[in-house]
Amino acid sequence: MSSRQLTRRVAVARLGAGCVLVALAPLCARGGETETMSVIRDTFGDVTPKTGRITLELPPLAESGNSVPLKVSIDSPMTEADHVHRVCIFANRNPRPLIATVIFTPQAGKATFSTTMRLSDTQDVIAIAEFSDGTIWTEQARVMVAVGACDTLQRRF
Amino acid sequence: MPNTRVRVPNTAKAGEVVEIRAMIMHPMENGFRVDSQGTAIPVHIITDFVCSYDGAEAFRVRLEPGLSANPTFSFFIRATQSGPVDFLWQDQDGTITKASASIEVT
Numbered sequence: 001m002s003s004r005q006l007t008r009r010v011a012v013a014r015l016g017a018g019c020v021l022v023a024l025a026p027l028c029a030r031g032g033e034t035e036t037m038s039v040i041r042d043t044f045g046d047v048t049p050k051t052g053r054i055t056l057e058l059p060p061l062a063e064s065g066n067s068v069p070l071k072v073s074i075d076s077p078m079t080e081a082d083h084v085h086r087v088c089i090f091a092n093r094n095p096r097p098l099i100a101t102v103i104f105t106p107q108a109g110k111a112t113f114s115t116t117m118r119l120s121d122t123q124d125v126i127a128i129a130e131f132s133d134g135t136i137w138t139e140q141a142r143v144m145v146a147v148g149a150c151d152t153l154q155r156r157f
Numbered sequence: 158m159p160n161t162r163v164r165v166p167n168t169a170k171a172g173e174v175v176e177i178r179a180m181i182m183h184p185m186e187n188g189f190r191v192d193s194q195g196t197a198i199p200v201h202i203i204t205d206f207v208c209s210y211d212g213a214e215a216f217r218v219r220l221e222p223g224l225s226a227n228p229t230f231s232f233f234i235r236a237t238q239s240g241p242v243d244f245l246w247q248d249q250d251g252t253i254t255k256a257s258a259s260i261e262v263t
Binding site (some may be wrong): 096106113115 | 174213224237
């Protein structure tokens with residue numbers, strides 16, 4: 001009787017451990033917020049960006065993570081003396097957080113661009129802009145993703 | 158040869174900021190997909206996109222696998238004089254694809 005009880009306990013414990021592993025596995029496979037922070041630090045150095053000057057236009061809910069429209073508008077006169085130098089877009093739970101780096105010149109006239117990107121999961125999209133005077137500004141927006149790009153693309157074999 | 162599509166207005170007033178659109182047909186394989194045999198498809202992406210206006214670089218993007226297939230960009234340039242608008246895409250193997258249009262400033 002006692003040996004049977006022990007077996008059951010062991011079985012329950014293993015089942016519990018298994019559930020934890022299954023729950024954690026996708027998190028391990030994807031990049032996390034900390035990885036995103038380290039990528040941002042590698043890109044921009046050890047700075048604290050100020051919030052503002054950037055407008056992110058993203059759908060609040062994206063049906064498919066394979067193609068999420070993104071529009072970034074930055075408040076800048078775009079003159080030789082005062083313009084946006086570069087903008088980096090990050091998705092903080094993608095396997096590779098950096099999505100694109102856009103480099104503007106004063107010839108651009110307007111610091112605005114739009115494109116489409118892949119998102120693996122519901123997460124925050126972060127834009128960080130470096131201006132010609134060296135100041136760094138940031139903005140972020142949350143996107144709910146119904147079917148992530150990775151859900152259909154993960155290795156399942 | 159990859160297929161590209163660009164949209165540049167034919168005419169613009171001097172100083173006007175005009176919208177440019179550029180698209181290239183490309184799978185942008187992100188390296189996470191597998192084929193029917195279960196083997197991983199290697200990363201195959203466009204790494205650089207440059208738009209030059211009248212010979213000077215106006216807009217550049219460094220692309221990562223996080224962008225969708227057939228990457229499309231919409232952006233702006235300030236039309237100052239009549240001249241060519243050149244587009245260049247470079248993929249990870251160094252293959253360069255070009256497209257060109259011209260804008261007439263009145």
